[in-house]
Amino acid sequence: MKRKIGRKSIFLIFLFLLFIYIFSNSGYSFTENTAIENSFPSQAGELVYEKEYDKNKTVIWRTVNNHYVKLLEKKWGILYHVTNVSELQPMSPLIGKEGDIKRTWSASLNSKEMYETIFAIESVNPEIIKVLISNDNIDNEISKEIDQIKQDSTVFIELTLEDGFAAAYKELSIKDVGGFIFRGVNDKGEIIILGR
Template identity: 40%
Template structure:
């Protein structure tokens, strides 16, 4: 009788151990979920921000910074939904940006927006989707011309946001770095 209970207990432990990975890449800890996703490297979490049951984590691997969207399911399982790297196009850039959109079951995009700010005068990052050809300068004009208008505060050199968008609004993002007075100091596409 004890041998049967021990066998059932061992089988239960095996099932609990393998269920998260079989169910679509889930892990029991946030750290394991991040480690087992792109870029498959360890690194230091240099920034985190919670958005309901989702969290954006910026990971510094030494070579690059990766923005990762981690979701929590059923209160105990974690999974990385998407990852995007922040790449500097030019070392002289005041702001380095990335965005990523992942199509969900409800035909909307889970979208992450992120900026790494090199200029300490930049205190806020505005993201719009009016397109890169417009040379609009006032914030009121930007609000009128855009279907997406997101203001992100810069904290420790980073600004991030998560938003769920309809397919028609996910794209053509323009990032603008603003100082405390609202002057545009940097622009990135």
């Protein structure tokens, strides 16, 4: 009888240790902060922006060196996992002043054959209160009319900056991913910076 209890105990301990090992290497965590801190770049930092969606949340994480947008996914109501990360980079504008906006976007294919796409903006220019993200063609003519931009785009996202930051999450088809244009808009509705 003692042998059976001893074997069962050893087996249960082995299963528990195996579960802990697999769980710790899977990227899943029981708390949002742990999932965010343990994902790339695996540095301590500060949460400066967050926006919730159904099962996902976009967050902007400030580290000593830079800002990162992360897509945080919630599984089974108790586990958190970062599925996409991208570093904000300065935009070289076609119109406007260099250094006014840092931006990024990143897309990853999901099981529904759609791209989970994240966007993030940081602006140090207090005049910029909104950023428009679109995929219209600006090779021949750069439109400054918002209605025309909406008409010419298959993707149009309007983000209001909060303390200089904004982020968004969209599921997009393959034909809509890429070629994004970022436009900074002031309180009069004028586009004061534009770039890719």
